[in-house]
Structures are given as C-alpha cells and as structure tokens.
Amino acid sequence: MKKTISVAPMMDCTDKHEIYFLSLISKNAHLYTEMIVANAILRGDRNKLLSFKKVLNPVTLQIGGSNPEELAEACKISENYGYREINLNLGCPSKKVQKNKFGACLMQEPDLVARCIEAMAKATKLPITIKTRIGYNEVEDFEFLKSFVQRTKDAGSQKFIIHARKALLKKLSPKENLNIPPLKYDFVYKLKEYFKNDEIIINGGVKTINEIKDHLKKVNGVMIGRAIYHSPYFLADIEREIFGNKNVPTRSEVMENLIPYIQEETSKGTQLNHIMRHTVGLFHGQNGSKVWKQYLSKNMCIRDADLQKVNHIMDQVKKTKPVFLER
Ligand SMILES: Cc1cc2nc3c(=O)[nH]c(=O)nc-3n(C[C@H](O)[C@H](O)[C@H](O)COP(=O)(O)O)c2cc1C
Incomplete structure (x- = not known):
C-alpha cells in the first residue's frame, strides 16, 4: 500500500x-x-x-x-x-x-x-x-x-x-x-x-x-x-x-504561480483577501517574513484589496530576494 x-x-x-x-x-x-x-x-x-x-x-x-x-x-x-x-x-x-x-x-x-x-x-x-x-x-x-x-x-x-x-x-x-x-x-x-x-x-x-x-x-x-x-x-x-521530488518551487515561484489563479478568481468576483489570507505563513521562519505578513494584513487581507497590490509585493519580493531567503 x-x-x-x-x-x-x-x-x-x-x-x-x-x-x-x-x-x-x-x-x-x-x-x-x-x-x-x-x-x-x-x-x-x-x-x-x-x-x-x-x-x-x-x-x-x-x-x-x-x-x-x-x-x-x-x-x-x-x-x-x-x-x-x-x-x-x-x-x-x-x-x-x-x-x-x-x-x-x-x-x-x-x-x-x-x-x-x-x-x-x-x-x-x-x-x-x-x-x-x-x-x-x-x-x-x-x-x-x-x-x-x-x-x-x-x-x-x-x-x-x-x-x-x-x-x-x-x-x-x-x-x-x-x-x-x-x-x-x-x-x-x-x-x-x-x-x-x-x-x-x-x-x-x-x-x-x-x-x-x-x-x-x-x-x-x-x-x-x-x-x-x-x-x-x-x-x-x-x-x-518524503516524496523525493527534486523540483519543488521556491516560495516566490509559488506566489508567481498563484497569480493566474488570482486573476481568474477575482474576475469571477472572488475577493482577493479570500485567497491571500492563506499565504500569510508562506515565508514563515524566513528572514523578513514579518514584512510579508504586515504587507498582507495591511493591504491584502482586507475587503477591497486588488491585484495591483499583489504585483507590487511580488516586485518587492524579487528585489529583496536575500531577505526572503529561498529554501
Ligand atoms: C482551525 C481548525 C479547524 C478544523 N476543522 C476540522 C474539520 O472541519 N473537520 C475535521 O475532521 N477536523 C477539523 N479539525 C481538526 C484537524 O483536522 C486535525 O484533526 C487536528 O488539527 C489535529 O491535527 P494537527 O495537530 O496536525 O493540527 C480542525 C482543526 C483546526 C485547527
């Protein structure tokens, strides 16, 4: 089994x-x-x-x-x-x-x-x-x-x-x-x-x-x-x-891969915060994870959050890559 x-x-x-x-x-x-x-x-x-x-x-x-x-x-x-x-x-x-x-x-x-x-x-x-x-x-x-x-x-x-x-x-x-x-x-x-x-x-x-x-x-x-x-x-x-998978995406890649889904869902009327709230712990334990959490709670875990803000944080994540240490 x-x-x-x-x-x-x-x-x-x-x-x-x-x-x-x-x-x-x-x-x-x-x-x-x-x-x-x-x-x-x-x-x-x-x-x-x-x-x-x-x-x-x-x-x-x-x-x-x-x-x-x-x-x-x-x-x-x-x-x-x-x-x-x-x-x-x-x-x-x-x-x-x-x-x-x-x-x-x-x-x-x-x-x-x-x-x-x-x-x-x-x-x-x-x-x-x-x-x-x-x-x-x-x-x-x-x-x-x-x-x-x-x-x-x-x-x-x-x-x-x-x-x-x-x-x-x-x-x-x-x-x-x-x-x-x-x-x-x-x-x-x-x-x-x-x-x-x-x-x-x-x-x-x-x-x-x-x-x-x-x-x-x-x-x-x-x-x-x-x-x-x-x-x-x-x-x-x-x-x-456990599964021996050598191609696991980085945290930033996970977020990037989530964006098309966010676009699809928000165009159907889903509120962005309903998706983004699940990503709060993504950088848990990493240097700078606090920045991510604070940004989300201020901008994206609120009712009128919009996709522009996701793109903005993604730019920040890319620029500050050493802060969000990968793997
Ligand atoms: C916020 C929360 C909601 C839960 N909701 C359910 C549920 O809907 N159905 C269920 O069978 N167990 C539910 N549980 C129990 C979990 O499935 C799991 O049995 C429990 O958290 C123990 O596992 P863990 O120590 O790995 O968290 C919930 C647990 C938490 C923390």
Whole structure:
C-alpha cells in the first residue's frame, strides 16, 4: 500500500483557494476540504460549496451529518465534482456540531454511524472513509476503538484516519480539544497491527519530517493540519524528503504561480483577501517574513484589496530576494 501524506480538513482554512494554493507547493499531498454539512449541500448553493479548480493532487470532500438519507443524497450530488473520496467527520467536538449531532459525538452511536456509512457507500462509487478520535469523554479503551473501527469497516469505510487523542465533549472547547487531551499514538499503531490490510492514517501534533518518517514505519499515512496551515512551505520539505521530488518551487515561484489563479478568481468576483489570507505563513521562519505578513494584513487581507497590490509585493519580493531567503 502506498504511503500517504495528507493535509487535514480544517474549517475556515482548507477551502478551495487553500487547496489550490497548497497544490502549487506539493503535487503529492492528499488534500481534504473543510467539513461541509450534508444539509448545506442539499439546500445550499451546491456549485459554490463543492466546485474547485482541478489539481493533480487527490482531493477529498469531508462531510458532516448523521442522517443517512441526507448523507446519501449529499454523496450523490457531490460525486461529479472531481473529488477522489468522501470522508465522514466523526471527530469534531464543537458544541454546535454536537447540537446538530455530527462529529465526535457520533462515536457514542456506532449503530447510527454504521447506517450512515452504509447509505453513503450505496449512494456513490467514490470510496467512503472516516476520520475519528481514539475515544471520547471517559471512554479511552483500545477494545472500544477497535470495535468502532470494525463497525465502520463492515459498513463500508475504506480508510481510517485517527486523530490520536480523545475528545472531551462537555468539558473542553474545540480549541482545547485540539491540545489538552494527550496524544496517544500507541492506540493508532496497535490499530494498524490489528487491521493489517487496511489503510490506517495517523493524525495529531505532527510537526517535523523525522516525526513523519517515524510514523510511516508503523502506519500507512500521516495527516497534518496546523503545522501546514501555519507554515505551508513545510509541504515543500515533505515533497523533497518524503516524496523525493527534486523540483519543488521556491516560495516566490509559488506566489508567481498563484497569480493566474488570482486573476481568474477575482474576475469571477472572488475577493482577493479570500485567497491571500492563506499565504500569510508562506515565508514563515524566513528572514523578513514579518514584512510579508504586515504587507498582507495591511493591504491584502482586507475587503477591497486588488491585484495591483499583489504585483507590487511580488516586485518587492524579487528585489529583496536575500531577505526572503529561498529554501
Ligand atoms: C482551525 C481548525 C479547524 C478544523 N476543522 C476540522 C474539520 O472541519 N473537520 C475535521 O475532521 N477536523 C477539523 N479539525 C481538526 C484537524 O483536522 C486535525 O484533526 C487536528 O488539527 C489535529 O491535527 P494537527 O495537530 O496536525 O493540527 C480542525 C482543526 C483546526 C485547527
């Protein structure tokens, strides 16, 4: 089985613009959309929610919901938009998500989860996969995790992404739930030992190439969220060191390659700041990265930003190349 690196679904972060931007840095990473609620796909502006510019990378649509009929219909509708897979969110702990009964609280209802996955798998030819946690509230027990994953597998899930910490549904805020419950990678490694022939992806707290390499010895793939959103050029290191790609574009080239997309999107009415906000961390860790961030927040992460300003900063970047040290 091929080893994979994926970028985690992140609400308000991994929208279609972020997906395109990341595809300019890495051709090999598997990209996930932010969670889109099944009901929104049924009743909202489908094209706006689902369409994205085609890229070489596999792109997965992540859906949230707990009504089997709605989820099935959402899968049918989404099938022809170019996604490689549809993932069901069984890991998000936010109060709003719990009120609507989707995300991590569904770990408490394996029967309902199984019905959802069966309905989704029946409705589409695309593979259905899940993203979940190692446990919830006081439940942090390998036997529970194993039987939960088995249940989703029997229902039709073809891949299992495990955020290696439990969710405390009542006690913690969503942000705390991403940091406070301790990471327990051993649960995921043990799951892989049990589900030898299945695709098990580990997620949570991965920040370095060495950590990725260590995890890949034990599981089929690593999913990374915040480390890439805050510092997107980390994906370039991954391209080079994990995928052996010797032709990774420089940071400036990534920005230059983004310009035609910006032109295309802004001519359709997309606000420039909706694209540029994702580039804030591009020069993270480089000399002069502050200048880039300040320029963006002053000129481009605002409502009436315009393309002239992108061209201006690109000229600055080129002129001050030693400041924005490459690679
Ligand atoms: C801003 C933000 C939004 C998130 N939104 C989602 C989401 O829509 N669906 C989901 O399954 N997980 C979501 N997550 C959780 C991430 O997918 C991931 O599991 C978590 O951040 C742990 O990985 P990391 O330590 O590499 O960031 C979100 C995380 C963050 C920080």
